[in-house]
Amino acid sequence: xxxxxxxxxxxxxxxxxxxxxxxxxxxxxxxxxxxxxxxxxxxxxxxxxxxxxxxxxxxxxxxxxxxxxxxxxxxxxxxxxxxxxxxxxxxxxxxxxxxxxxxxxxxxxxxxxx
Amino acid sequence: xxxxxxxxxxxxxxxxxxxxxxxxxxxxxxxxxxxxxxxxxxxxxxxxxxxxxxxxxxxxxxxxxxxxxxxxxxxxxxxxxxxxxxxxxxxxxxxxxxxxxxxxxxx
Numbered sequence: 001x002x003x004x005x006x007x008x009x010x011x012x013x014x015x016x017x018x019x020x021x022x023x024x025x026x027x028x029x030x031x032x033x034x035x036x037x038x039x040x041x042x043x044x045x046x047x048x049x050x051x052x053x054x055x056x057x058x059x060x061x062x063x064x065x066x067x068x069x070x071x072x073x074x075x076x077x078x079x080x081x082x083x084x085x086x087x088x089x090x091x092x093x094x095x096x097x098x099x100x101x102x103x104x105x106x107x108x109x110x111x112x113x114x
Numbered sequence: 115x116x117x118x119x120x121x122x123x124x125x126x127x128x129x130x131x132x133x134x135x136x137x138x139x140x141x142x143x144x145x146x147x148x149x150x151x152x153x154x155x156x157x158x159x160x161x162x163x164x165x166x167x168x169x170x171x172x173x174x175x176x177x178x179x180x181x182x183x184x185x186x187x188x189x190x191x192x193x194x195x196x197x198x199x200x201x202x203x204x205x206x207x208x209x210x211x212x213x214x215x216x217x218x219x220x221x
Contacts (some may be wrong), residue, residue, distance in 0.1 A: 100148035
């Protein structure tokens with residue numbers, strides 16, 4: 001059974017940093033591209049970043065966020081720097097299967113506020 | 115960036131009735147279109163990919179159609195567990211983009 005478990009969310013001040021993690025199990029992690037998708041409170045879904053053979057970023061986070069993965073730990077990461085109030089959202093980890101998102105984690109809430 | 119536009123924003127339907135949701139892309143995405151269901155407080159769930167292929171374990175009352183720029187998700191006979199928000203998403207181009215969602219509520 002595919003499982004994706006996010007962690008690392010919390011309250012951070014504007015300009016601060018957080019690192020999100022997503023522990024994956026139930027599939028060959030190294031063989032699949034992965035992504036982060038976020039959802040601001042009461043809003044829709046927004047793709048943030050993806051990693052496969054290359055990395056991709058939404059314009060809204062480019063230069064501030066970095067996606068990475070550790071295949072030895074079956075873990076996906078999102079390093080978020082220079083956080084802004086508009087980054088406040090639930091962040092979901094999602095597996096590509098192969099081009100759409102076939103499995104999602106339950107999400108971790110990031111709140112950026114002073 | 116491809117803009118995905120869903121209509122209507124809210125659809126009020128009685129249980130057992132048919133629901134038809136629309137999704138339009140600002141340029142062709144061929145058949146690279148997925149639909150997701152999101153219930154309150156839960157993560158999204160994949161329903162349809164390739165515009166018309168049901169994902170694993172999705173009931174056959176859900177069907178998708180369309181190609182190019184116009185797509186439809188049809189729920190043939192709404193069950194209580196189908197009241198949720200539905201999103202379309204294109205995966206033809208980067209960045210991946212979602213529609214703003216259609217909320218299906220009980221009439």
